[in-house]
Amino acid sequence: xxxxxxxxxxxxxxxxxxxxxxxxxxxxxxxxxxxxxxxxxxxxxxxxxxxxxxxxxxxxxxxxxxxxxxxxxxxxxxxxxxxxxxxxxxxxxxxxxxxxxxxxxxxxxxxxxxxxxxxxxxxxxxxxxxxxxxxxxxxxxxxxxxxxxxxxxxxxxxxxxxxxxxxxxxxxxxxxxxxxxxxxxxxxxxxxxxxxxxxxxxxxxxxxxxxxxxxxxxxxxxxxxxxxxxxxxxxxxxxxxxxxxxxxxxxxxxxxxxxxxxxxxxxxxx
Amino acid sequence: xxxxxxxxxxxxxxxxxxxxxxxxxxxxxxxxxxxxxxxxxxxxxxxxxxxxxxxxxxxxxxxxxxxxxxxxxxxxxxxxxxxxxxxxxxxxxxxxxxxxxxxxxxxxxxxxxxxxxxxxxxxxxxxxxxxxxxxxxxxxxxxxxxxxxxxxxxxxxxxxxxxxxxxxxxxxxxxxxxxxxxxxxxxxxxxxxxxxxxxxxxxxxxxxxxxxxxxxxxxxxxxxxxxxxxxxxxxxxxxxxxxxxxxxxxxxx
Numbered sequence: 001x002x003x004x005x006x007x008x009x010x011x012x013x014x015x016x017x018x019x020x021x022x023x024x025x026x027x028x029x030x031x032x033x034x035x036x037x038x039x040x041x042x043x044x045x046x047x048x049x050x051x052x053x054x055x056x057x058x059x060x061x062x063x064x065x066x067x068x069x070x071x072x073x074x075x076x077x078x079x080x081x082x083x084x085x086x087x088x089x090x091x092x093x094x095x096x097x098x099x100x101x102x103x104x105x106x107x108x109x110x111x112x113x114x115x116x117x118x119x120x121x122x123x124x125x126x127x128x129x130x131x132x133x134x135x136x137x138x139x140x141x142x143x144x145x146x147x148x149x150x151x152x153x154x155x156x157x158x159x160x161x162x163x164x165x166x167x168x169x170x171x172x173x174x175x176x177x178x179x180x181x182x183x184x185x186x187x188x189x190x191x192x193x194x195x196x197x198x199x200x201x202x203x204x205x206x207x208x209x210x211x212x213x214x215x216x217x218x219x220x221x222x223x224x225x226x227x228x229x230x231x232x233x234x235x236x237x238x239x240x241x242x243x244x245x246x247x248x249x250x251x252x253x254x255x256x257x258x259x260x261x262x263x264x265x266x267x268x269x270x
Numbered sequence: 271x272x273x274x275x276x277x278x279x280x281x282x283x284x285x286x287x288x289x290x291x292x293x294x295x296x297x298x299x300x301x302x303x304x305x306x307x308x309x310x311x312x313x314x315x316x317x318x319x320x321x322x323x324x325x326x327x328x329x330x331x332x333x334x335x336x337x338x339x340x341x342x343x344x345x346x347x348x349x350x351x352x353x354x355x356x357x358x359x360x361x362x363x364x365x366x367x368x369x370x371x372x373x374x375x376x377x378x379x380x381x382x383x384x385x386x387x388x389x390x391x392x393x394x395x396x397x398x399x400x401x402x403x404x405x406x407x408x409x410x411x412x413x414x415x416x417x418x419x420x421x422x423x424x425x426x427x428x429x430x431x432x433x434x435x436x437x438x439x440x441x442x443x444x445x446x447x448x449x450x451x452x453x454x455x456x457x458x459x460x461x462x463x464x465x466x467x468x469x470x471x472x473x474x475x476x477x478x479x480x481x482x483x484x485x486x487x488x489x490x491x492x493x494x495x496x497x498x499x500x501x502x503x504x505x506x507x508x509x510x511x512x513x514x515x516x517x518x519x520x521x522x523x
Contacts, residue, residue, distance in 0.1 A: 017355065017356075017359075018359045021355075021356045021359045021360060022359065022360070022363065025360060040375070040378060040379055101273065104273035104274070104277075105273045105274065105276050105277035105280070106277050107274070107277075108273075108274030108277055108278065109274070109277045109278055109281055111498070112278075112494055112498060113494070115494050115495075115497030115498045115501060116490060116491075116493055116494035116497060117450070117453050117454040117457050117493060117497060118454065119454060119457050119458040119461055119470070120457050120469075120470065120473060120490050120493045120494075121490065122461055122474075123461075123473045123474050123476065123477070123486050123490070124486055124487065124490060126477075127298060127477065127483055127486065128298060128299075199366075199368065202368045203368045203369075203370050203454070203458070206368055206370045206371055207370055207458050207461065207462065210370075210373070210374070210462055211461065211462065218371075221371060221374050222374050222462070224374075225374035225375070225377070225378055228378075230378075233374055233375060233378075234375075236371070237367065237371045237372065237375065240367065240368060240371045241364075241366060241367035241371070244366030244367055244368055245363065245366040247366065248366050
């Protein structure tokens with residue numbers, strides 16, 4: 001058997017194994033909830049049927065309107081806040097990281113800000129901005145900023161000094177040095193900060209929406225709970241799980257593309 | 271250390287001066303001096319302290335349960351390679367579900383009690399503990415285990431004298447991630463529950479109870495201080511008890 005064919009078969013085998021494990025999980029879940037017959041824990045088959053009819057296709061046709069009302073605001077605000085936090089934090093973080101004195105001065109301050117559990121900022125955000133989308137956006141951006149900022153500073157400070165000194169010795173212009181040395185060298189750190197932040201963004205958007213209660217998946221889940229619509233609540237939780245899974249998938253794809261050179265370079269030297 | 275103090279002082283000055291010059295509404299944005307003074311008063315305020323205590327209680331109980339469940343399970347999954355493969359698949363699919371999504375469900379079942387918050391902390395913190403234990407036990411240098419086997423160690427001796435010590439830094443870093451996630455989830459649950467105990471409810475109810483907004487800023491500041499203290503404590507324990515392990519030294523979550 002050619003090695004290539006074996007690799008393909010291996011991957012197929014892996015996928016089969018994954019599906020088998022997931023299938024077993026759902027079967028066990030179904031049986032346990034069937035036997036327990038607890039009203040708070042409906043069967044997964046019912047949950048996913050409700051999920052399908054709420055957000056995709058129901059008897060009345062396609063459910064685009066409801067998806068646009070719930071999924072869209074959650075995704076737009078959380079991803080938007082995360083991106084704005086990333087752009088600002090990377091820019092500020094590189095500035096701080098390049099100066100030894102600035103990073104010594106500001107790291108304790110940033111570490112303190114990061115130690116405040118982000119949801120604790122919610123009452124202040126509501127006080128200042130009310131319950132609208134701008135409050136949720138600001139909360140997400142603020143909560144996401146610290147891990148990216150800290151990691152960017154770390155990344156810049158850990159750049160091999162020899163690289164920067166070589167660049168100086170060869171009179172490589174500042175802008176070129178920035179885009180060809182500083183940014184690439186810090187990027188693995190930056191991505192790891194962004195990965196931490198994207199899960200924070202989802203947590204924060206859900207809490208903020210649950211409290212403001214007007215739109216988004218968080219509001220859907222909390223409203224269903226208040227009305228004792230257990231199945232709708234579970235469908236919302238499952239939908240949120242899917243969104244969370246897509247987020248991490250998205251980040252892995254972006255990271256693999258952006259950091260492919262990094263792994264390649266390390267693989268060769270090892 | 272010196273530079274850090276300069277940083278805090280500079281921030282303080284900037285906030286005070288810009289606040290005074292811009293003439294912001296002090297009802298919404300109290301001055302730093304005022305917030306700090308209120309924070310000092312809050313530190314000895316019995317109601318505030320009782321709420322902080324309630325949060326820490328749920329946090330500790332939840333973390334302890336997650337640790338007691340997560341580590342043995344992680345050891346089993348990590349040392350049995352079939353289970354390891356199956357578990358990593360499940361973990362990969364289950365982990366993205368944000369634990370806060372479960373808050374409404376748990377409030378429905380447990381109300382605003384300690385059990386509600388503690389069980390959420392368990393759900394949220396068991397993942398990093400479990401995952402790091404599985405990873406740490408699975409990743410033990412095979413040479414070490416083989417050598418131990420050659421020297422006639424039994425499976426249990428290998429587990430307790432080789433695998434666990436070398437997995438300890440991984441387990442500990444899982445626990446460190448868990449401590450901060452646990453606090454986030456605990457405070458979120460308290461915010462959403464509204465009533466009940468905990469520093470999250472306390473913060474959320476300031477406005478409803480008609481107290482001045484400066485209390486909110488002071489309380490948030492103190493929650494940050496709490497986070498710093500927990501972090502320092504965890505770092506100290508790491509240095510004191512597992513500093514001998516070079517494997518993960520300097521790694522951060």
